[in-house]
Amino acid sequence: MRGINSESIDLIYLDPPFNSKTNYAAPIGSKAAGAEFKDTWTLSDVDNAWLDLIETKYPALNRVIHAAMTNSDKSYLIYMAARLLEMKRILKDTGSIYLHCDTTMSHYLKLVMDAIFGKQNFRNEIVWCYTGPGSPKMRQFNRKHDTLFWYSNGDIWVFNRDDIRIPHKQLNTNRKGAMVAEALTREERDAYLQRGKVPETWWSKFSPVGRIHNERTGYPTQKPLSLLDRIIKASSNKGDVIFDPFCGCATTLVAADRLQREWIGIDISEKAAELVVERIRADQGLFENIINRTDIPKRTDLGDIPRYNAPKNKTQLYGEQSGYCNGCGTHFEKQHLEVDHIIAENVGGTDHIENLQLLCSHCNRVKGERGQEYLISRMNKD
Numbered sequence: 056m057r058g059i060n061s062e063s064i065d066l067i068y069l070d071p072p073f074n075s076k077t078n079y080a081a082p083i084g085s086k087a088a089g090a091e092f093k094d095t096w097t098l099s100d101v102d103n104a105w106l107d108l109i110e111t112k113y114p115a116l117n118r119v120i121h122a123a124m125t126n127s128d129k130s131y132l133i134y135m136a137a138r139l140l141e142m143k144r145i146l147k148d149t150g151s152i153y154l155h156c157d158t159t160m161s162h163y164l165k166l167v168m169d170a171i172f173g174k175q176n177f178r179n180e181i182v183w184c185y186t187g188p189g190s191p192k193m194r195q196f197n198r199k200h201d202t203l204f205w206y207s208n209g210d211i212w213v214f215n216r217d218d219i220r221i222p223h224k225q226l227n228t229n230r231k232g233a234m235v236a237e238a239l240t241r242e243e244r245d246a247y248l249q250r251g252k253v254p255e256t257w258w259s260k261f262s263p264v265g266r267i268h269n270e271r272t273g274y275p276t277q278k279p280l281s282l283l284d285r286i287i288k289a290s291s292n293k294g295d296v297i298f299d300p301f302c303g304c305a306t307t308l309v310a311a312d313r314l315q316r317e318w319i320g321i322d323i324s325e326k327a328a329e330l331v332v333e334r335i336r337a338d339q340g341l342f343e344n345i346i347n348r349t350d351i352p353k354r355t356d357l358g359d360i361p362r363y364n365a366p367k368n369k370t371q372l373y374g375e376q377s378g379y380c381n382g383c384g385t386h387f388e389k390q391h392l393e394v395d396h397i398i399a400e401n402v403g404g405t406d407h408i409e410n411l412q413l414l415c416s417h418c419n420r421v422k423g424e425r426g427q428e429y430l431i432s433r434m435n436k437d
């Protein structure tokens with residue numbers, strides 16, 4: 056994501072690990088065999104260091120993360136916050152983001168979303184409900200829904216209500232139906248009924264993939280195409296760029312491709328990348344058009360900026376930091392400080408002044424090629 060240009064994405068859908076304390080693996084013999092991902096979290100020194108970094112720049116977000124009750128939840132929220140901040144950066148002002156989660160962490164994630172995208176930009180909480188047999192001796196209700204939070208990135212957003220209308224229920228269509236205003240003529244009423252209505256915030260028509268034979272890849276946690284179809288139709292237009300940073304077996308990408316949107320997917324699992332290529336290829340047929348890359352892309356929207364260690368950067372940073380090393384906090388003469396990256400270059404950190412700092416040569420040596428969070432965690436320990 057750090058290699059993606061700012062304000063270049065129209066719609067983000069993400070279905071991240073849920074912090075479910077499970078390790079997901081695809082069944083042997085399925086297309087997705089070999090795909091697995093860990094969904095367990097422990098708080099590390101590096102997490103705490105990330106929190107220190109967040110604290111200086113995003114105090115509200117820092118407070119929200121501290122609301123977590125366990126270290127495992129805190130670690131998960133730090134992981135999510137670091138990524139959601141980057142999503143905020145690459146999303147256009149007119150863009151939207153849909154975060155798919157479940158009751159394990161939804162209550163915390165909504166706070167995180169409020170802190171990053173702004174409470175005023177919260178558009179809907181969508182509940183995707185499905186059914187399941189449960190087990191004979193259940194001592195609580197059967198948990199059978201997921202939650203999706205939709206946030207816009209500003210006060211102008213896309214909502215194509217005519218592309219997602221559904222039929223009115225018969226109940227609301229008779230002469231006395233509460234939904235239809237009295238003042239309508241018969242023709243007007245018929246036209247209104249025929250156009251259908253904007254769906255409610257609870258969606259129950261989309262079966263989980265386990266029951267849809269022609270979609271099933273065996274990928275654990277695969278979502279149905281119909282769910283993504285509605286989201287993409289509602290919140291983007293043809294030619295827009297759709298982005299899924301946890302794309303799994305490419306559900307979002309296939310749905311976007313069919314709706315003539317451009318798309319980008321990322322997944323940490325190599326198996327997922329293979330499935331993306333396989334599934335899109337099968338779908339596109341002759342008109343194959345996929346780029347599958349494993350390097351980190353370089354942003355092209357920074358213009359001509361000086362190399363990180365340019366004297367100009369050093370002078371500016373020396374002023375900003377008042378001559379103190381950003382690691383040990385000791386005061387130095389300018390010639391004893393070195394310009395360094397906050398987010399390491401090898402994970403997409405740029406030469407932009409926002410990502411630069413001054414360190415004394417000792418701190419810089421300790422940090423090496425790693426990110427600032429490593430240096431902070433080392434400092435906290437010593």
Ligand SMILES: C[S@@+](CC[C@H](N)C(=O)[O-])C[C@H]1O[C@@H](n2cnc3c(N)ncnc32)[C@H](O)[C@@H]1O
Nearest residue numbers: 070092276277278301302303304306322323324
């Ligand atoms: C819940 S699944 C997404 C399923 C997807 N929506 C689908 O329909 O197939 C979460 C995905 O996140 C991926 N993942 C886990 N940690 C990640 C990370 N740090 N960066 C990118 N992807 C990650 C996993 O490999 C998994 O494919």
Ligand SMILES: [Zn+2]
Nearest residue numbers: 380383415418
């Ligand atoms: Zn130092």
